[in-house]
Amino acid sequence: MNITKKDGFRFAFDSSACEGCEGRCCIGESGYIWCSVSEMQDMAKYLGLEFDEFTSKFIKKVGYKYSLVEKKVDESYECVFFDSKLKRCSIYEVRPKQCRTFPFWDSFKDDIREVVKECPGILVL
Numbered sequence: 001m002n003i004t005k006k007d008g009f010r011f012a013f014d015s016s017a018c019e020g021c022e023g024r025c026c027i028g029e030s031g032y033i034w035c036s037v038s039e040m041q042d043m044a045k046y047l048g049l050e051f052d053e054f055t056s057k058f059i060k061k062v063g064y065k066y067s068l069v070e071k072k073v074d075e076s077y078e079c080v081f082f083d084s085k086l087k088r089c090s091i092y093e094v095r096p097k098q099c100r101t102f103p104f105w106d107s108f109k110d111d112i113r114e115v116v117k118e119c120p121g122i123l124v125l
């Protein structure tokens with residue numbers, strides 16, 4: 001077990017659950033995976049792409065923010081960088097902060113129902 005806790009959250013997270021989970025935080029309902037410009041630069045570099053090529057392939061602008069695009073698989077959505085065969089992130093080393101900080105998102109501070117349903121690593125305190 002590899003358990004982390006964070007002040008203000010009513011749950012702990014056991015990251016060893018990720019091994020058997022098959023990426024449930026990267027697939028499911030449509031949503032946004034927000035990225036900063038520097039994160040986009042890091043991802044482009046990691047993939048060996050020019051910044052413009054990376055953004056035109058993988059980024060959508062939403063208002064004044066940027067998100068990774070999704071792909072529709074059957075009735076579900078997946079992050080464009082989710083490897084459906086290996087069931088893991090294909091850019092794990094440079095994944096955006098939103099992915100690195102899961103499940104400790106502010107939106108889960110008050111309402112833990114969604115994250116409990118989605119993530120087998122959640123331990124309700």
Ligand code: SF4
Binds near residue numbers: 083088089095096
């Ligand atoms: S960047 Fe990686 S960790 Fe983040 S949603 Fe996409 S596949 Fe998942």
